[in-house]
Amino acid sequence: MNATTTYTARAHTNIALIKYWGKKDEKLILPMNSSLSLTLDRFYTETSVMFDEQLKDDLFLLDGSKEKNDKISNFLEIVRQKANITAKAKIISKNHVPSTAGLASSASAYAALALAASKAAGLNLDKKELSRLARRGSGSACRSIYGGLVEWQEGIDDQTSFAHPIEMSRDFDIAMIALVISTDFKKISSRAGMKRVVETSPYYPAWVQNTAKDLRKLKQAISKNDFETFGEVSEENAMKMHALNMSAHPHFNYLEPDSIKAMKIVEKLRSQGVSCYYTLDAGPNVKVICRRKDIQAIVDRLSDSFGQEKVLVAGPGPAAHLI
Ligand code: PMV
Numbered sequence: 001m002n003a004t005t006t007y008t009a010r011a012h013t014n015i016a017l018i019k020y021w022g023k024k025d026e027k028l029i030l031p032m033n034s035s036l037s038l039t040l041d042r043f044y045t046e047t048s049v050m051f052d053e054q055l056k057d058d059l060f061l062l063d064g065s066k067e068k069n070d071k072i073s074n075f076l077e078i079v080r081q082k083a084n085i086t087a088k089a090k091i092i093s094k095n096h097v098p099s100t101a102g103l104a105s106s107a108s109a110y111a112a113l114a115l116a117a118s119k120a121a122g123l124n125l126d127k128k129e130l131s132r133l134a135r136r137g138s139g140s141a142c143r144s145i146y147g148g149l150v151e152w153q154e155g156i157d158d159q160t161s162f163a164h165p166i167e168m169s170r171d172f173d174i175a176m177i178a179l180v181i182s183t184d185f186k187k188i189s190s191r192a193g194m195k196r197v198v199e200t201s202p203y204y205p206a207w208v209q210n211t212a213k214d215l216r217k218l219k220q221a222i223s224k225n226d227f228e229t230f231g232e233v234s235e236e237n238a239m240k241m242h243a244l245n246m247s248a249h250p251h252f253n254y255l256e257p258d259s260i261k262a263m264k265i266v267e268k269l270r271s272q273g274v275s276c277y278y279t280l281d282a283g284p285n286v287k288v289i290c291r292r293k294d295i296q297a298i299v300d301r302l303s304d305s306f307g308q309e310k311v312l313v314a315g316p317g318p319a320a321h322l323i
Helices: 070-083 106-120 127-137 139-145 190-200 204-223 227-246 257-271 292-306
Strands: 007-018 023-025 035-052 059-062 065-067 088-096 149-153 162-165 175-179 276-279 286-290 311-314
Touching: 007 106, 007 139, 007 204, 007 227, 007 276, 023 190, 035 106, 035 139, 035 204, 035 311, 070 088, 070 106, 070 127, 088 106, 106 127, 106 139, 127 139, 127 162, 139 149, 139 162, 149 204, 175 292, 190 204, 190 227, 204 227, 227 276, 227 286, 257 276, 257 286, 257 292, 286 292, 292 311
Parallel strands: 059 088
Antiparallel strands: 007 035, 035 088, 035 149, 059 065, 149 162, 175 286, 175 311, 276 286
16 A cells, blocks of 8 residues: 545544542453543644555654654554554644643544544445544544534443543533633643552542443433533532542642632622533543523633633534545
8 A cells, every 4th residue: 555545634622520430350441330521612733644655654643743752652552453554644733722721632633533544545434433433532532523412431341431422402502611720731641640549549449330321410411401410410410520539549639729719709609690510531631511591601701800811712512524
């Protein structure tokens, strides 16, 4: 095989409402529990891939600069094996996340790479297979294959662990406001953080049991179009994840003083009748779940305390696609 056609894919980031936090298989990236997320319209990654026999090594350009990345080469190895090819690849990737956002995510990166690389390697994977492939790069990436609300069913092996979309009623009104607290690199990667809690938190078994219940409640709230329960369950699930980190050995946490300040603002707004809830991932940035009609009130309040440029509004985004 000589140089193949270049394929370019776009995939959007997703934010988990029921979190994935712990693996039962590190190599295959099988999670300890199922999770559920919202794909966002505002933030995405675009990635082009071309395989070429002439290349000595995989060549990876991220936002214009050459990067050495073993994780990407390991991922491409999976694609090469599936397609039965040996050619190395040229990968050009661009993150369309405001540069100050600190929201650049491995989810959109691996979902876009899975789609572009599989196509360029001559594979024609269906969505389920694509989701399984993206999962091998980064767990949360399997959910970015789909738009809107997406569940990643944990499964028991490589075949059965993949994401699927969750039906959301046309009038299920949801928006997400990201508040950028810090753009520093994560203190502890999600990979390392979740490994530590699985191995050392005495509360881990309770997390697994309880998260299955949270997921059921969230899905019920979605089907009943019950926004308050949806927000409450999401916020509580995120807090349980952060409590796990504080109960690990050695304990750690991702929150900064400004994260707590923002969480208090959301709680205050809620006590004043604005229906809004927060969630946080492996970092200090706070994402506020709300209805579209309340966006302005929340943006104004957060901008007063943190500055307008730190507040980014997003809505449900589309599935990964070729462009
Ligand atoms: O897929 P990873 O390894 O980036 O882990 C994602 C972990 C969380 O964002 C904290 C939760 C989630 O389900 O996305």
